[in-house]
Amino acid sequence: MLLIRRAFLPARLAVRTYATVPRDPRFAQVTPALLNQFAGVLSSPKSSILSSLTGGPWTTVEADDLATFNEDWMGKYKGKSTCVVRPKSTEELAQIMRICYDNDVAIVPQGGNTGLVGGGVPVHDEVVISLASMNRVRSFDATSGTLVCDAGCILENLDAHVGQHGYMMPLDLGAKGTCHIGGNVATNAGGLRFLRYGSLHGSVLGLEVVLPNGEILHNLGTLRKDNTGFDLKQLFIGSEGTIGIITGVSIATPRRPLATNVAVFGVPSFEAVQTTFQRTKKHCAEILSAYEFIDGETYGLVQTNPSRGVRDVFAERHPMYVLIETSGSCKAHDDEKLQGLLEELLEEGIVNDGVLAQDESQVHTLWALRESAPESYARQGKVYKYDISMPIERMYELVEHMREHYDKAGLLDKPGRPGLVKAVGGYGHVGDGNLHINIVAERYDPSIEEATVPHIYEWIRDVRGSVSAEHGLGLAKANAIGYSKEPLMVEYMQRIKSLFDPKGLLNPYKVSGSV
Amino acid sequence: MLLIRRAFLPARLAVRTYATVPRDPRFAQVTPALLNQFAGVLSSPKSSILSSLTGGPWTTVEADDLATFNEDWMGKYKGKSTCVVRPKSTEELAQIMRICYDNDVAIVPQGGNTGLVGGGVPVHDEVVISLASMNRVRSFDATSGTLVCDAGCILENLDAHVGQHGYMMPLDLGAKGTCHIGGNVATNAGGLRFLRYGSLHGSVLGLEVVLPNGEILHNLGTLRKDNTGFDLKQLFIGSEGTIGIITGVSIATPRRPLATNVAVFGVPSFEAVQTTFQRTKKHCAEILSAYEFIDGETYGLVQTNPSRGVRDVFAERHPMYVLIETSGSCKAHDDEKLQGLLEELLEEGIVNDGVLAQDESQVHTLWALRESAPESYARQGKVYKYDISMPIERMYELVEHMREHYDKAGLLDKPGRPGLVKAVGGYGHVGDGNLHINIVAERYDPSIEEATVPHIYEWIRDVRGSVSAEHGLGLAKANAIGYSKEPLMVEYMQRIKSLFDPKGLLNPYKVSGSV
The missing domain is CATH 3.30.465.10 (Uridine Diphospho-n-acetylenolpyruvylglucosamine Reductase; domain 3)
Structure with missing residues (x-):
């Protein structure tokens, strides 16, 4: 649901920010001799090794052909590995690791390369070990x-x-x-x-x-x-x-639910988002499977820059919106529970308005309001994104705070005073305290970046939040761990790292323990 | 639900088995000088330190008065600590730990002392650090x-x-x-x-x-x-x-359910226990909160040695019984789901008979059948108990195997051939693959112990089960870890232990990493 098209990505920012990590000189260079060692332990070196180097029984390719392994899917992080190994079994993989260990060769493990923080691509010339051929x-x-x-x-x-x-x-x-x-x-x-x-x-x-x-x-x-x-x-x-x-x-794995329902409510405030969450947990307890929110700013952008399948389901606009999904084993029971919730929320005036999906197609229409948010932001301009978590009651405060913060810094675009920051909005998994805050800018600009970091991380630290709720640290936030973990914790993480990887060969430059 | 009265416990076995762990000579003796150091960092040494030693501002007691801290609740494991410290805050506890660390004093942390494997009591003279005064x-x-x-x-x-x-x-x-x-x-x-x-x-x-x-x-x-x-x-x-x-x-913490239902079924075989589990997951998916089983042997013993509230709810006996509990937010819906399950199971002949609780009191009556099992076993004789887990389909095989194993060893009591082993039965959390196997003996006897261990652990290892599903290793199974974890895993556990506790002062002689 977080997919963003490559075209929309902040390539310039990436280059400026991440290209400066120096290569660790302790790591050996990858050579044809090393690849020959790899080849010796693989059942099928021709299909398991791709390299821009020549001189052995592997598949030699142009350096550009390794781009899908060297770059993340967003094009934000870019390494220059000369070698990708795709072992066919755990034993093969173990032998490759052993060879790298003996030769001080750094490694980056790679899965589907769908990460958002540069954790799965090389920073310099690390050997890429892809798990793609182990899919049984x-x-x-x-x-x-x-x-x-x-x-x-x-x-x-x-x-x-x-x-x-x-x-x-x-x-x-x-x-x-x-x-x-x-x-x-x-x-x-x-x-x-x-x-x-x-x-x-x-x-x-x-x-x-x-x-x-x-x-x-x-x-x-x-x-x-x-x-x-x-x-x-x-x-x-x-x-x-x-x-x-x-x-x-x-x-x-849990049982697949036999019935899925979705409702979207327009609510007057973030406080109402929380009250609605309480009531939803009461009525839908065991069948609740998602509780998402989008703010008015986001809803507006979704309507201004609609993706396929998006339409406005409300007669008028509301300050906040929540999407509730239920999953259960009996549709009639689930409908009744959700209907009961809807009535209570409307009768007590907790929500302004509500829409309950009547069929599978309407389920998709309602989900599209939430799922298309990232794309709609990207269509509006250049976007800075932060994936963070914090106590639910503080969640929306940050969005309002950042809007004010850019205003004070003279960056927020207002009638009569043009600014680089066009919009600040938020959406996310409110049920988990997980906010995706989005800052739309006319262009990526150092003035915005300087106004944002470390200010936003400090704010998160002060409410005891996490600077990475679900995306991880990777390369992007390797140096930001201190905002969410105290020095002693980081020290023990580094000791754990040394215990398992005394030479520091595995996925170097990433997280905190690795550096 | 696992409470067993002290009187029923295998004290003789315990003494024979665990008294032989030698004291580690690296650990310092507890002295009045040490206790004075403790007293210096505690806000209220008089209430926070209990000791059989004299000479300072703490509460001096007879050695016997420390028995509640030195012995587990079953009376199976018995240490001889001279000192119990009950810090009132994390900071106080940290200072006590620091003093012990600087002086090479071994420590055993103690909570409610309700463990079943001797993990929470001293083995020798370790200082007991009780968390009882930190209850805010x-x-x-x-x-x-x-x-x-x-x-x-x-x-x-x-x-x-x-x-x-x-x-x-x-x-x-x-x-x-x-x-x-x-x-x-x-x-x-x-x-x-x-x-x-x-x-x-x-x-x-x-x-x-x-x-x-x-x-x-x-x-x-x-x-x-x-x-x-x-x-x-x-x-x-x-x-x-x-x-x-x-x-x-x-x-x-999850929402407290508003409705709880319980049903008990008599079923023809352990295969039917599994089929019933499948059907239950289908019908009751999100409201299922317990799926327990007891075998015919156990049900019989529960009726022969009934606890308060126990009665036979079936007209005739069945080979196996399962107890299903549902917890949900709407009683009418839950009743309907459970009724649907009951009808399907009876119509298809998967179960022989079923009883559905009609009110709160019947809920207790049905739960009593399962909950009183440990006590009923203990009333029948001396009991050897093993808390193990394994793939569900193998679960009951072990009970049958052990019965046969004791028979072959000439230990099983049969018509015409008296034996020390009176009964072998099983019950447990079948939904989690967790079996409590019980062996009832006329008396605790080395011949039974030798026939049981390591035989039972080897059987569990061979089906890739766990020798401790939920009770932990403690002192009782510290040496049995190898049946469930390979040497390399144990080696890394020991490294983790050394990383956090290089002097090995914390809860020594326990688990595997500690020795």
Whole structure:
């Protein structure tokens, strides 16, 4: 749901901001001799190694042909690796890691390359290890709903696979057609089902991980309960590929709901967004599967720059909007619960107006209002985006604060005083305290960047929020960790990093522990 | 639900098995000089220090008066600590830890002392640090349902506290009136709501932890989403007090359900238990809150040795029984779903018979059949118990296998051939693959013990099960970890242990990483 078209992306900002990380001279250069070592441990070097280097039994390509591996999908982060390895098995991957370890070669693990913070692409010439050729479902137990699969399986394919048995994946996100389950786990992806099915820390049952020195941690159990020692797999969930490469995932999948309903309400204030959330939890408790909000600014932009399928469903505009989704096993029951909620909200005047989808097509129309928000922003101008979390009651304050902040700085465009900042709006997973704040600018400009960072991070720190709710730190926010974690925490993270990766070869320059 | 009366406990076995762990000579003896150092950092040494030593401003007691801290509630594990410290704040606790660290004094953290594996009591003369005086609710956010509290808060009290706002704790267990939330988190407690609300790895949002050297990790955030670096708190969930003492807990609480229903079915086989589970998940999906089973052996014992409130609800006996609980926000809807399930199961002949509770009192009557199982076993003789998990389809096989195994060993009591083993039965949280296997013996006898261990652990290893599903390793199973975790995993656990506790002072002799 977060997909933004490449054309809209802030390439200039990226170049200015990230090109300055110096290459670590401890890392060896990739040479044909190294690739020959790789080739020696791979069953099919011709299909498993792509390189711009020549001189061995691999596939030699032009440097430009490696762009899909060197650059993130947004074109924001760009490395210059000369080699991509796609092992076909955990054992092959382990041997490649061992060779890199022995030769001081830096590595970046790569899944579907759908990340938003530059965590999955090389910064300099790191060897790209792609999981794309490890995409086998290993087993599915239809009694317990436990799926075991390779890390390179695409999320949407897995959802279809377990769907045959009446189950579904416990996470869903816009990039599902491309992202790998291994990448989802490595970045602790949140997404749209988080409110209902919770964190991957709860639903991942086991992991198979190759450590930087080539050791394989076999922790791919399928047990829901296992209290035998420290739960090591938890460390790899959200580690962003810096302490090991996840090669296998065991995950608990919930029953696929038989009925889905969606309602959208226009509400008078952010306070009403919260009251509505309370009432929704009361009426819909166990069937609530999403509680999203968009502000008036965003709704207006969505209507001004409509995507396909978007239309205005209200007779008049409201200050705020919320979208509620329910998922259950009995449509009649769910309809009744949602209807009860709707009546209470309208009767008590908590919401101004409400629309309840009557069929599948209307479900899509209502979701389009929320899902098309990123694109509508991008159509309006250049966009600065921040993915943050905080206590729900403070969420919208930040949007208002930033608007005022740009106004004071003389940057906000107003009648009679033109400014670079055209709009400041917010939307997001309010049920999880997760806000996506968007700043629309006439152009990317240092004056805006300087007015924004670190100011916005300081504000988040002061309300004990997170500077990265669900996207991770990657390269983009590697230096911002201090706004959400105290120095002692960061110090222990660095020690954990050293414990697993003493040479610092795995995904260098990223997160905090790696530098 | 696992409470067993002290009188029924296998004291002789315990003495034979655990008394042989030698004291680590690296640890310093506790002296009055040390206690005086403690006293110097405590606001109220008189109420915070209990000791059998004399010579300072603390409360001196007879050695016997420390028994409640030195022994577990079952009387199975018994240490001989001379000193119990009950700090009143995180800062006080941190200073005590620092003093112990500087003086090489070993420590055992203690919550409600309700554990089942000897993890919360001293083995020798470790200083007991009790969290009992840290029992303050720090905050509760009624919008998000986030509770922040001291680790020494009693689970039932917390449930009552959040209950005032329409929420409930995401875990429930028999010891709730005594156990501390800090202990629950430190042991990754499972319990009766696990099937619905999942693992503490998912619901714990933040922890405040004092490390062995007295450093305080401030990781007590209230955010549902926070992807900034490694999720260190996960390491402490289930670490059994071996790498830090949890002093504060932030936890997400779900809405308290407005309706609860219970049904019990008599079914012809364990295969039918599984089929019924599938059908139940289909019909009751989002309202299912417990799926428990007891076998015919257990049901018979429950009727032969009835606890208060137990009665036979079936006209005839069945090979297996399942108990289903639903919790939802609308009683009429839940009744309808459960009725639909009942009809399908009976019409298709999947179950033999079924009873649906008609009121609150019948809910208790049906739960009593399952909850009184441990006591009924204990009334029948001496009981060996194993808390294990494995793939659901293999679960009952183990009970049958052990019965046959004792038969072959000439230990099973049969007509015409008396034997020490009177009965082998099983019950448990089948929805989580968690079996409690019970072996009733005429007396505790080495011949039974030798026939059981390591045989049962080997069987569990071979089906990739866990030798401790929810009780932890503690002292009891410290040496059994190898049956569920490979050597490399154990090696990394030991490294993690050394990283946080280089002197090995915290909860020594326990789990595997500690030795």
